Every structure is written in structure tokens, then in C-alpha cells.
Amino acid sequence: MYGIGKFRWITIGLIVFVTLPPCNRVALFSAEWPQFRGPGGIAVSGEVGLPVKWSATENVRWKADLPGRGVSSPVVAGGRVYITAASAYREGRLHVLCFDAATGEKKWERQLASTGSTMCHPKTSMAAPTPIADAKGVYALFATGDLVAFDRDGDLRWYRALERDYPDITNQVGMAASPVLVGETLLLPLENAGDSFALAVDARTGRNRWKTPRARGVNWVTPTVARFQGKTSVLFQTAREITAYNPDNGEEQWTYKGENLGSIPSPAVLDDLVIVPGNPSVGLRVSDGGKPERVWKSRKLTASYASPVVYQGRIYALTGIGIACLDPATGEEIWRERLGSGFSASPVVAGGKLYVAKEDGVTCVVQLGDKPKILANNALKGPLLATPAISNGAIYLRTEKQLYCIGTKK
Amino acid sequence: MIKGSCILLLLLSSAMVKAETPKDELARLQAVKREGKDNEAASRAWKDVVHRGPAMLSALLEAMDTADAVSSNWLRTAGDAIVERALMEKKQLPAEQLERFVAEKKHNGAARRLAYEWLCRLDPKTPDRLLPGMLQDPSPELRRDAVAAVIRVAETQLAQGDEEAARVAFRRALAGACDKDQVDLLVGQLEKLGEKIDVAVHFGFIRQWRLVAPFDNRKDSGFKKVYPPETKVDLQAAYKGQDEREARWVAVASKDPYGLVNLNKELGKQKGVVAYAYTVVDSPSEQTIQLRAGSPNGLKMFVNGKEVFHREEYHHGAAVDRYVAAAVLKAGRNEILLKICQNEQTEEWAQEWKFQLRLCDAVGAAVPFSQSK
Structure with missing residues (x-):
């Protein structure tokens, strides 16, 4: 069990964490996977000893049935796994579930009735945005605009119905961008065909901190939090621009206007370089003056659903049929490897291996290096659209109806 | 102290x-x-x-x-x-x-x-005890489960070869069914058993419309603009439409089971335009209703001259009951006006210009109304 002392240390740790460069973050917080694409949203875990091979019966520590569909990822914090789901006719019922990360015991489940529109593309779900967890509990956003915070024991801390507050925010394809947390501020990209804005909410109370307009147009990009020259920025990307905001007050720090940038994958950051997925993708160097300068353009790195990942000085990005490794200095391709097709989830890295979850339920494990080596293709009954989470020496995989904890038995 | x-x-x-x-x-x-x-x-x-x-x-x-x-x-x-x-x-x-x-x-x-x-x-065992009395329940979720329970019984009867018992049970389930997936299943089964179901009547879709177009919506300028039909509907009027083109009301009757009206077919394919659809329904009494519409286009709904819904969103799919608006029908004559805006997107998937509308209660069951042809 975690007492008050543990919470304090976790909080201090989180403050230290956001001030560290990404390469150091991994080692410090390898045990947690608190948000979409893990600590800092960089999709890299410091965990080692993860299984390379698994199946529905091999290397499964536990599995749990879920009460409904969803494409959101599980998140892990404080020994708990949180996940969202949507059920009932036209996904009118929303679920937040909490499991013991080690045993899979269900600790609690809460339900909401959808207060916003539940229309979406059949591939996605009302449970599309990945929740975000901290030592206090979990924050869950649904595509309906329902936004809720529970503490780790399932007590309701606060609740908002964003479509009541802002009636034109939802889109009929289905909102899917995930919130990010900076300190005590929850940042929400609400970019739609109707009312479009970035909203900052006080994570303690759920009340607004700031709200800044964004261009109208449906968009699914989860923001990326980064530090440039000692300043924290939150990067919001659409097909036409990428803009850095001060997370404290929503003031614009810089913007880069482009064409055919991705409206689904998130940008990746390596020191002062921002890798902006698009068709073509671009590399932006954020200088001392804070103005971004384009240093390369690459058609070898293309944008679809999955976000690129930076690991040990290289970019790894999914193509339509596999994985490409690129040089972040030039955007030039170093190698590429075929893995098949059907990628909705983003790839994640741990222990020098890349884990690529595919829609058909297969997760490819690829040894990274100067030459790639496919180590395994592990099949579960799909579909598998959610990005994996890595924590506690285990890989948490969410299929349509089940949550798996993949790890060697302890 | x-x-x-x-x-x-x-x-x-x-x-x-x-x-x-x-x-x-x-x-x-x-x-x-x-x-x-x-x-x-x-x-x-x-x-x-x-x-x-x-x-x-x-x-x-x-x-x-x-x-x-x-x-x-x-x-x-x-x-x-x-x-x-x-x-x-x-x-x-x-x-x-x-x-x-x-x-x-x-x-x-x-x-x-x-x-x-x-x-x-x-x-x-709670469902076995409570659901049989809930086929007409005002709670949509309870009613849906009650319908599903009767469907299961009917399917078992059908599998056992008792077609008449199954037909009666499917009919009973249909009387309570409001959700499209259940209605589609029931209509399919009943038609296989020789019954003919008017799906549009079951759902309360409006099939008789008057249409007028084109008004200008280039650069999405028309959604907020108030064109003459929004002020007063005159079915004999000849309006000055987009680029001075004459716009007159034309009558259409949808034959689609879900009341779909394809404006590209009825009015000719056009982009950057606004169409209006007008109809009159007679209500036997004052009743609180829902207007449930489907359209991939920018849409406004008016009842007796009052706007009850607007959504400026284009080509993100269309489905039955996609948009829901609450309204009150007065006893007797009621005017319903829809504004259906088509934008200028050129992609192949962005060409549809269509709508459907039904009148129902909060559960989704058709409310009583009539239309003169």
C-alpha cells in the first residue's frame, strides 16, 4: 500500500522529472506509465527483462475482461492500472476501471452516462483518449466531452461535461486526442469542426485555468510537452501548423506553418529538435530566440496514425508496411524493415527493443541497432488498436474486450 | 476564559x-x-x-x-x-x-x-423477473433489454421450427423496439416469415417534403446567413438564389425506408450551396417530441419558425438519429423547416448532400402525426 509519504515522494519526483531531458527521464521513472506513450509522452521505458514472446496463454501474468470497447491505452501509476471503456447502445455508457497492476484484481469501476454526442467512425470509440494518472489518481477524458477525475480509491474528485459547457466541441468522427498533465494543469486539445480551442484545467478542482482559440478543423493530435532553453512548452499540432504554448498561461511562444502535417500522430522531441510528422515530415530546430527553423524535410518519414519515437539518437517511425529508422540530423533513412500492415497504435521502446502492436492482434518485437532484427510476432485475439503500456516489468496490452498483463511470472 | x-x-x-x-x-x-x-x-x-x-x-x-x-x-x-x-x-x-x-x-x-x-x-435472475413487463418502458435501456429478451425467445422458437410462435414474438418485440439495430433485425426476420413492415412509419420518418435551392454557401458563407425561407415560407415564391439563379419550391416524396432525401438526385449535384426542406405535420395534440436527423452536411432545424438545432459540420458521416433536438408540437398544424448546407470540398468522400428526419419521443418511438401528400 502507498501512504502519504509515498505520494509526497512521487510528487517531488514528478517535479524533478519535467525538468530533466528526455534521456534521463526514462531511467528515473521507469516504473510508471502515466499517460499516452508513457513518461513524458516519449514512448520509451527504462524497463528491462520484458518478455519477447507471448500468446494468449504464454507469459500472461493476468488478464481481465473489459465491460466495453475502447482504443485508449492503459496507464500505470502507484501500482494501479487505469483504463477506460465504452458500452451500451451507441456507447452511451462510459467506464473508468482500476486494477491492481501486479495481480489484476479489480479495485473499482465507475460509470458515467454519456452527456455528449456518441457518433464516431466505427474504428474508434468514445473511449479513445488515453487517461492520465498521477499519485492522486486518474483523469479520464471521453470523446463525448465527459471529463472526470477519480482518486486512486475511486472517490470522485471532480467531473465536467464539456459539451454542456461548450456545445459545439465534439466532432462526428470522434475526438481521440489524449490530455497531458503539466504540474497541476491538465491540458486538453479540443480541436473540432465547430468550436476549437486548447483548454487548461486545474487538475485539483477541474476548473478552467486558461482557454485559447485553435483553428477550426477536426484534429486528433495529443500534445507533446517539451523544454527548450529552460522554458516548458506544450506543442499543439494540426495539419497546417505546430504551435508552442506556455502551459502556465496559454501564451503562444512560437508557431510553424506547414502543409500536410499530420492530424493524428504526435510530434517527437530530441533536445532542441522537434520532429513533426507529416507528408512530408519536417525537423524544426528551436533556437535560443525561440523561433523554429526548418532543418530538414523528409518523405521517408510519413504520417499516418502512429507517432514517431526517438531512442538513442535515432528516429523510429512506422511506414505503411513496417518500420523506418532515420537520422534526426538530416531526416535521411538509415534502414527500414517490413512488418506487415495495419498500424493504429504507436510503437514503444524498452530495453533496446521496439514493440509494435498491430490491428490484427499481433505485436512485433524488433531488436533495434544498426540493423534491425525481428525477434517475435506475438498473437493475441485482436483487434489491437491501443498503444501498449510498459511498467512493473510487464507490457499492458488492451485488445477490444480484454486487458492483458504480459510478463514473466514473478 | x-x-x-x-x-x-x-x-x-x-x-x-x-x-x-x-x-x-x-x-x-x-x-x-x-x-x-x-x-x-x-x-x-x-x-x-x-x-x-x-x-x-x-x-x-x-x-x-x-x-x-x-x-x-x-x-x-x-x-x-x-x-x-x-x-x-x-x-x-x-x-x-x-x-x-x-x-x-x-x-x-x-x-x-x-x-x-x-x-x-x-x-x-433479476432480468427474468423484471424485463417481461418492460417492452413499452419509458427507460430506453430497460426497454432495449426487454426487446432483446423477446428476440432471444423468438429466435429459439424459430430454431425449434415453430414459425408462428416466432412470428408473434418478433411482432411483439417490434412493438417495443426503437433502436435501429434491433428494428433492422426484427424487420428482417418478419419479412422472412412473410410480413411486410413499413419501417418509415415505425420510426416516424417524414417522407413528404418541399425543397428549394440553390442559395449561396461558397466559403461557408450561407450557414449563418438568413435567406427568405427562414423568415417566411411561401411555396409559390420564386427566389433569387446563388448567382441570380431562380429558386422555386419542388415537391418530393422519399421512398427510402429511412426517409432519406438525396439532394444531389432531387436538385442536381451542386457545391457551395444551401437548400431548404419544408414540411407540414398535423399533430393530434400538443406533444413534446424529439426531432432526430441524419445528414453529413451543415444542418439547421426550425419548428414553427423557431430554430431548435444547428450544427456546422461537414462530411463526417451520416447516420439515423445522428442529431437530436427537443421541440413541442402544438395541436394541429406545425411547420418544420430544415436548412441543409453543402460545402465546397472536392474529395470523393465529400460529395454527399442529403438528410433524413423523424419525429419521436424521448425513448425513440414514433409520435403520432400525419402529413397530407
Whole structure:
């Protein structure tokens, strides 16, 4: 069990964490996977000893049935796994579930009735945005605009119905961008065909901190939090621009206007370089003056659903049929490897291996290096659209109806 | 002396703080306002309500009768937490009170459904006991489960070769069915058994329309602009439309089972334009209804000259019941006007220009109305 002392240390740790460069973050917080694409949203875990091979019966520590569909990822914090789901006719019922990360015991489940529109593309779900967890509990956003915070024991801390507050925010394809947390501020990209804005909410109370307009147009990009020259920025990307905001007050720090940038994958950051997925993708160097300068353009790195990942000085990005490794200095391709097709989830890295979850339920494990080596293709009954989470020496995989904890038995 | 007074004052104030009654706590959960403005007070009240345990369940459910959708979720999560913890601690739940609450149809449908779900956790045979009486239930979720239960019976009868019993059961299920997936299944089964079902009538789709176009919507300029039909419908009028083109009303009758009107077919394919669709329905009495529309285009809905819905979103799919608006039909003649805007996107998937509209109650069952042809 975690007492008050543990919470304090976790909080201090989180403050230290956001001030560290990404390469150091991994080692410090390898045990947690608190948000979409893990600590800092960089999709890299410091965990080692993860299984390379698994199946529905091999290397499964536990599995749990879920009460409904969803494409959101599980998140892990404080020994708990949180996940969202949507059920009932036209996904009118929303679920937040909490499991013991080690045993899979269900600790609690809460339900909401959808207060916003539940229309979406059949591939996605009302449970599309990945929740975000901290030592206090979990924050869950649904595509309906329902936004809720529970503490780790399932007590309701606060609740908002964003479509009541802002009636034109939802889109009929289905909102899917995930919130990010900076300190005590929850940042929400609400970019739609109707009312479009970035909203900052006080994570303690759920009340607004700031709200800044964004261009109208449906968009699914989860923001990326980064530090440039000692300043924290939150990067919001659409097909036409990428803009850095001060997370404290929503003031614009810089913007880069482009064409055919991705409206689904998130940008990746390596020191002062921002890798902006698009068709073509671009590399932006954020200088001392804070103005971004384009240093390369690459058609070898293309944008679809999955976000690129930076690991040990290289970019790894999914193509339509596999994985490409690129040089972040030039955007030039170093190698590429075929893995098949059907990628909705983003790839994640741990222990020098890349884990690529595919829609058909297969997760490819690829040894990274100067030459790639496919180590395994592990099949579960799909579909598998959610990005994996890595924590506690285990890989948490969410299929349509089940949550798996993949790890060697302890 | 002063110290003693201070302690007394503190004790008194502490007692006053704790004096909040269960009713006050529920009232706080019912009173949350926009943008999370009452979240702190509601969060404290939520914990207090949950702490009081199963004794609060009936009052909590009754509070949902008058709560809006947002407050209902505060109440719902409190109820779920009470039940979950009571079951874990093997505390007794007030099953008889809950079942009475489910049976009383005057209560809020979502609250009754919640009580029903708690009963199901206590006794897995609850559906067998309660669902048979719920085929016409005002709670959409209870009604849906009741329909599903009858479908299961009918399918078993069909598998056993008793077509007549199955036909009767499918018919009975259809009388309660409001959701498209269930209706489609039932209509399919009944048609295989030789029955003919008018799906449009079952759902309450409007099939008779007058259409007029084109008004200008280039650069999305037309959605907010008030063109003459929004001020007054004159079916004999000849309007100056886009680029001075004459726009006159034309009559159309949809033959689609779901009342779909394809404007590209009826008016000719056009981009960057606005069309209006007008109809008159006769209502046998004053009735609160829902207008449920489907369209991949920018859409406004007006009832008797009053705007009841707007959504400026293009080519993100179209489905039955995609958009829902509440309205009141007066007894007798009622005018319904739709504004359907087509944008200028050139992609192949962005060419549809169509709509469908049905009139139903809050459950989704067709309301009584008639149209002259």
C-alpha cells in the first residue's frame, strides 16, 4: 500500500522529472506509465527483462475482461492500472476501471452516462483518449466531452461535461486526442469542426485555468510537452501548423506553418529538435530566440496514425508496411524493415527493443541497432488498436474486450 | 476564559459544519454549474453521501428525478461507489426499495436503470423477473433489454421450427423496439416469415417534403446567413438564389425506408450551396417530441419558425438519429423547416448532400402525426 509519504515522494519526483531531458527521464521513472506513450509522452521505458514472446496463454501474468470497447491505452501509476471503456447502445455508457497492476484484481469501476454526442467512425470509440494518472489518481477524458477525475480509491474528485459547457466541441468522427498533465494543469486539445480551442484545467478542482482559440478543423493530435532553453512548452499540432504554448498561461511562444502535417500522430522531441510528422515530415530546430527553423524535410518519414519515437539518437517511425529508422540530423533513412500492415497504435521502446502492436492482434518485437532484427510476432485475439503500456516489468496490452498483463511470472 | 470561549466557538462551528443533512448533500450534487464552478463543494458532498452508505441509495435515486445529465453523473458515481463497497464489505442493500423504485415508471429512466443494474448484481435472475413487463418502458435501456429478451425467445422458437410462435414474438418485440439495430433485425426476420413492415412509419420518418435551392454557401458563407425561407415560407415564391439563379419550391416524396432525401438526385449535384426542406405535420395534440436527423452536411432545424438545432459540420458521416433536438408540437398544424448546407470540398468522400428526419419521443418511438401528400 502507498501512504502519504509515498505520494509526497512521487510528487517531488514528478517535479524533478519535467525538468530533466528526455534521456534521463526514462531511467528515473521507469516504473510508471502515466499517460499516452508513457513518461513524458516519449514512448520509451527504462524497463528491462520484458518478455519477447507471448500468446494468449504464454507469459500472461493476468488478464481481465473489459465491460466495453475502447482504443485508449492503459496507464500505470502507484501500482494501479487505469483504463477506460465504452458500452451500451451507441456507447452511451462510459467506464473508468482500476486494477491492481501486479495481480489484476479489480479495485473499482465507475460509470458515467454519456452527456455528449456518441457518433464516431466505427474504428474508434468514445473511449479513445488515453487517461492520465498521477499519485492522486486518474483523469479520464471521453470523446463525448465527459471529463472526470477519480482518486486512486475511486472517490470522485471532480467531473465536467464539456459539451454542456461548450456545445459545439465534439466532432462526428470522434475526438481521440489524449490530455497531458503539466504540474497541476491538465491540458486538453479540443480541436473540432465547430468550436476549437486548447483548454487548461486545474487538475485539483477541474476548473478552467486558461482557454485559447485553435483553428477550426477536426484534429486528433495529443500534445507533446517539451523544454527548450529552460522554458516548458506544450506543442499543439494540426495539419497546417505546430504551435508552442506556455502551459502556465496559454501564451503562444512560437508557431510553424506547414502543409500536410499530420492530424493524428504526435510530434517527437530530441533536445532542441522537434520532429513533426507529416507528408512530408519536417525537423524544426528551436533556437535560443525561440523561433523554429526548418532543418530538414523528409518523405521517408510519413504520417499516418502512429507517432514517431526517438531512442538513442535515432528516429523510429512506422511506414505503411513496417518500420523506418532515420537520422534526426538530416531526416535521411538509415534502414527500414517490413512488418506487415495495419498500424493504429504507436510503437514503444524498452530495453533496446521496439514493440509494435498491430490491428490484427499481433505485436512485433524488433531488436533495434544498426540493423534491425525481428525477434517475435506475438498473437493475441485482436483487434489491437491501443498503444501498449510498459511498467512493473510487464507490457499492458488492451485488445477490444480484454486487458492483458504480459510478463514473466514473478 | 478567552481560551475556553475560543474552544467552545470552534466546537460549535465544527458542529455547524457537520450539520449538513443528506438532503443538503444531494442538493449540492444536483446544483453543479457550468465550467466546474461548484466542483469543490460537490466533491465534498459526494464523499459524505458515499460515506453514509446504502441507506442513501433511495434518496440518491430520487434525486436523479430532478437532476440534469451532469448532476446525474455525480449521483450515479456515488451510487455505484456505495453499492460496490457494500458488496465488498458484505453489507445489505435495500433490495425491496430498489425493486419498488424500478417498478415506478414515474421515476427518471436512467435512475430506474441504475437501480435495476444494482439489483442484477444482487440477484442474476433479476432480468427474468423484471424485463417481461418492460417492452413499452419509458427507460430506453430497460426497454432495449426487454426487446432483446423477446428476440432471444423468438429466435429459439424459430430454431425449434415453430414459425408462428416466432412470428408473434418478433411482432411483439417490434412493438417495443426503437433502436435501429434491433428494428433492422426484427424487420428482417418478419419479412422472412412473410410480413411486410413499413419501417418509415415505425420510426416516424417524414417522407413528404418541399425543397428549394440553390442559395449561396461558397466559403461557408450561407450557414449563418438568413435567406427568405427562414423568415417566411411561401411555396409559390420564386427566389433569387446563388448567382441570380431562380429558386422555386419542388415537391418530393422519399421512398427510402429511412426517409432519406438525396439532394444531389432531387436538385442536381451542386457545391457551395444551401437548400431548404419544408414540411407540414398535423399533430393530434400538443406533444413534446424529439426531432432526430441524419445528414453529413451543415444542418439547421426550425419548428414553427423557431430554430431548435444547428450544427456546422461537414462530411463526417451520416447516420439515423445522428442529431437530436427537443421541440413541442402544438395541436394541429406545425411547420418544420430544415436548412441543409453543402460545402465546397472536392474529395470523393465529400460529395454527399442529403438528410433524413423523424419525429419521436424521448425513448425513440414514433409520435403520432400525419402529413397530407
